[in-house]
Amino acid sequence: MQDTETRDAAAPISGQSARAVRTLHDALGADVVSLPGEFAGRKHADWSRTPSAEPVALIRPRTTDQVATVMKICHEYGQPVVTQGGLTGLAGGACMLGGEVALSMERMSGIESIDSVGAAMTVFAGTPLQTVQEAADAAGFMFPLDLGARGSCTIGGNLATNAGGNRVIKYGMMREQVLDVEAVLADGSIVGGLRKMIKNNTGYDLRNLLIGSEGTLAVITRAVLRLRPKPRAVCTAWCGVPDYDAVTTLLRAAQERLPGGVSAFEVMWPGYHDFVLQRLPELRAPLEGRHAYYVLLESNGADPERQAAAFEEFLADMLETHVIADAALATSESDAAAFWAIRDAPGEYPRLIPGRVSFDVSFSIVDVGEAARRCEARLRERWPNATILIYGHLGDGNLHIVVQEPDWPPTTAPEVQEVVYGVTGEMGGSVSAEHGIGLKKLKVLALSRSPAELAAMRAVKAALDPLNLLNPGKLLPP
DSSP states (O other): OOSSOOOOSOOOOOHHHHHHHHHHHHHHOOOTTEEEEGSSTTOOOOTOOOOOOOEEEOOSSHHHHHHHHHHHHHHHHHHOOOESSSSOOOOSTTTOOSEEEEOOOOOSSSSSEEETTEEEEETTTTOBBHHHHHHHHHEEEEOBBBTTTTTOHHHHHHHHHHTOBTTTTHHHHHGGGEEEEEOOOSSSSEEEOEEEEEOOOOSSSSHHHHHHTTTTOEEEEEEEEEEEEEOEEEEEEEEESHHHHHHHHHHHHHHOOOOOOOOOEEEEEEHHHHHHHOOOOOOOOSSSSSOOEEEEEEEESSHHEEEHHHHHHHHHHHHHHHHHEEEEEEESSSHHHHHHHHHHHGHHHHHHHHOOEEEEEOOGGGGGHHHHHHHHHHHHHEEEEEEEEEEEEGGTTTEEEEOOTTOOOOTHHHHHHHHHHHHHHHHOSSSOOSSSSSSGGGOOOOOEEEEEEEEHHHHHHHOOOOOOOSSSSSSSSO
């Protein structure tokens, strides 16, 4: 597996590409279209450690009309385009194979309007997620999508990958946070709109077709986002749980009994828990002793007194019935932040565990425990000394598995992938829960998609992008 972020050399610019770039430059000017000598040293790869070529031009539009002009010219010349947001993806979806122009949405950023009656926000695609969260908060609302990369990832990228994150259990994936999208197709046509209604049964749902398409069907330029009531109370606990049956019992009981429902249910296996606490001295173990599983449970609601009383009563009952062996209740925002810091430790992976092989898979909730057991057992058979970290958003079946062994040869990563994806396929899971397919998972997509489904996906791609100009080589296996 290659670990570099840039290929050794950019692909040579063909005559057709050179003509396309000149036409783009003439139409939009040097302020929008930059040539390789003008953006030397700029990063073009995402966080996936997938190699990326240098683009033949960097295009940074400010308006949807400029994006439409870009696509019309690229369509005329057969020029491939890769749309880029915050470059925080983990599947190589924003990386380039060579010969493409990079269409960066960084200048199409900002909040266009907030509808406080309809609880909606209209934003440009290049707007960072954290900017949206803060604007919603200032307006008295909440935008529930939350990722560790919130300060860098963009709304367009969140839409293109149908981002998930920590609150899916209560609020759903990114597609549940969107009322409408505006986008530019491969031929420069502008589709979609900025409608703010929830009900809109007027034929094919182009919004949901484009969400999760990883930039292969259109360039998303603007979106109307759904805002939610701001929680007045948030209760958080760190629980030690004796076995997997108790984990699922805790989840089911919390969903049934807590008045605010469950807004987060993060499960960590002991290997992950011990690894991050041993290597990050700023973290503190919330509980004494060792437990089979650790659960970060969060519930938010509208009534602070009722919420807190019900949460404490629920934890006491779970302790009394031995569903949980021990628990620590956050009595302040700093306590809750300390709990979340343990779960958010994967942000330190580049420093703590270089050369890792990471997985973002999902299963039905009832199967997650067995899936994790099979993966770890089979990995240990092959690599008994490997570091294996397992954790996930159990409320939506999402499991993260990280594997690393010092001094692995380059050929090992595919062997590790064969083990984990083999279990995923045999148990009917998904090879990508929330990171997308991009380049990294092309070879294993068929484990989660039938031949008929892949054929339907190719038919959609051929209908909307017959010249294969948008993000070529991604998402769909050749």
